[in-house]
Amino acid sequence: MPLALLALAIGAFGIGTTEFVTSGLLPEIADEFGVSIPTAGYLTTGYALGVVVGAPILAIIGSRVPRKRMLMALMGLFIAGNALSAASPVFALMLAGRIVASLAHGAFFGIGAIVAAGLVAPQKKAGAIAMMFTGLTVANVVGVPLGTVVGQNAGWRLTFFLIAGLGVLAVLGIAALVPRLPGEPRAERSRVGGELAAFRNPQVLLAMGMTVLGFGGVFTMNTYLAPMMTDVTGYAPSSVTWLLVLFGLGMVVGNLVGGRYADRALMPLLYVSLSALAIVLALMPFAAHSKVAAAVAIPLIGAFGFASVPPLQKRVLDQTADAPTLASAVNIGAFNLGNAIAAWLGGLVIAAGFDYAAPTWVGAAMAASALALAVLSAALERRTGGGGSRIAARSAAPSSLTTEAPYASH
Numbered sequence: 001m002p003l004a005l006l007a008l009a010i011g012a013f014g015i016g017t018t019e020f021v022t023s024g025l026l027p028e029i030a031d032e033f034g035v036s037i038p039t040a041g042y043l044t045t046g047y048a049l050g051v052v053v054g055a056p057i058l059a060i061i062g063s064r065v066p067r068k069r070m071l072m073a074l075m076g077l078f079i080a081g082n083a084l085s086a087a088s089p090v091f092a093l094m095l096a097g098r099i100v101a102s103l104a105h106g107a108f109f110g111i112g113a114i115v116a117a118g119l120v121a122p123q124k125k126a127g128a129i130a131m132m133f134t135g136l137t138v139a140n141v142v143g144v145p146l147g148t149v150v151g152q153n154a155g156w157r158l159t160f161f162l163i164a165g166l167g168v169l170a171v172l173g174i175a176a177l178v179p180r181l182p183g184e185p186r187a188e189r190s191r192v193g194g195e196l197a198a199f200r201n202p203q204v205l206l207a208m209g210m211t212v213l214g215f216g217g218v219f220t221m222n223t224y225l226a227p228m229m230t231d232v233t234g235y236a237p238s239s240v241t242w243l244l245v246l247f248g249l250g251m252v253v254g255n256l257v258g259g260r261y262a263d264r265a266l267m268p269l270l271y272v273s274l275s276a277l278a279i280v281l282a283l284m285p286f287a288a289h290s291k292v293a294a295a296v297a298i299p300l301i302g303a304f305g306f307a308s309v310p311p312l313q314k315r316v317l318d319q320t321a322d323a324p325t326l327a328s329a330v331n332i333g334a335f336n337l338g339n340a341i342a343a344w345l346g347g348l349v350i351a352a353g354f355d356y357a358a359p360t361w362v363g364a365a366m367a368a369s370a371l372a373l374a375v376l377s378a379a380l381e382r383r384t385g386g387g388g389s390r391i392a393a394r395s396a397a398p399s400s401l402t403t404e405a406p407y408a409s410h
Contacts, residue, residue, distance in 0.1 A: 016139030067115055074108045078104040130255050219339040231356055267374065346359030346363075
């Protein structure tokens with residue numbers, strides 16, 4: 001494994017920890033600021049929307065900056081946002097800090113995925129992307145549960161200060177381990193037109209639609225996991241930590257399986273993962289009334305949800321091979337747009353008087369809709385013979401054609 005992938009995984013670990021840790025600390029944060037649980041859920045929605053906005057803007061800026069330098073700058077933004085959240089005296093300022101930190105998320109994973117894919121042979125791209133995302137999934141096994149324990153016992157502010165420290169470690173890791181990457185022509189960095197042309201490809205748009213709906217469904221459960229497990233299932237607040245560990249373990253397994261098989265059978269993998277995700281989410285309101293059933297369903301949702309991440313990211317990269325930076329980052333934003341929509345819809349369901357498990361029915365509908373888009377995408381690809389990607393290729397800037405080749409030597 002190239003050491004550069006380890007550096008990217010360190011950054012992903014920090015980002016994954018801050019993204020998901022509010023799920024375990026939502027009651028504590030709500031109590032301190034005197035807001036309701038659905039209102040505190042805006043910390044998830046705000047973070048996700050910040051990713052959606054930040055991904056395209058910072059990706060365009062990043063197309064003019066060497067990728068290693070841009071990755072370090074993005075982690076600096078991440079550090080500042082988490083420090084602001086930790087020190088915020090009012091809820092609105094904490095929400096602002098979450099948004100600042102989130103701005104770096106999409107561009108970091110988007111640019112990082114390109115670098116990761118370029119470090120290995122073409123037939124191993126999905127595995128390299130999955131290796132980087134392993135940092136995100138391991139964060140849910142180690143970072144999020146540990147952050148929850150620290151937050152519940154020493155205050156949630158300390159959790160966010162420690163997360164800012166992870167950002168510092170990530171910057172040092174990138175500086176030391178990511179090599180100077182040749183093959184980024186000045187002409188490519190100065191031309192945004194080729195990047196924008198990728199969005200003329202209907203397959204790119206369909207993949208992003210699958211991303212929004214499929215992964216978004218996971219967050220109808222994850223956002224309200226703590227109150228669901230305590231108020232509906234009957235677990236003690238201290239049990240939320242190991243339930244988050246179970247969710248994280250599911251994510252790790254799903255990510256590794258998705259990375260392994262996406263290079264071999266991308267579309268069949270999406271069919272299986274999205275179908276299974278829709279079924280488990282639909283059953284979750286019933287499983288939530290049993291401690292054993294809930295403990296089984298939680299890691300399954302994490303596994304099936306994250307099994308779709310490497311194939312969806314690889315599909316976007318495959319369809320935009322000549323100009324991948326913006327599309328890759330926007331697809332990361334699409335994951336978080338789904339998260340924001342799911343958290344918002346879940347809040348509406350709870351505010352309407354349903355219990356904390358009911359939002360997963362919305363998630364099931366979202367996952368089923370993603371499956372329908374996957375079927376449509378495959379049918380269109382069969383009919384056009386993959387012509388959509390060629391349309392994007394003809395529209396891309398000629399100078400970008402050699403962008404990825406030099407990375408394979410590192």
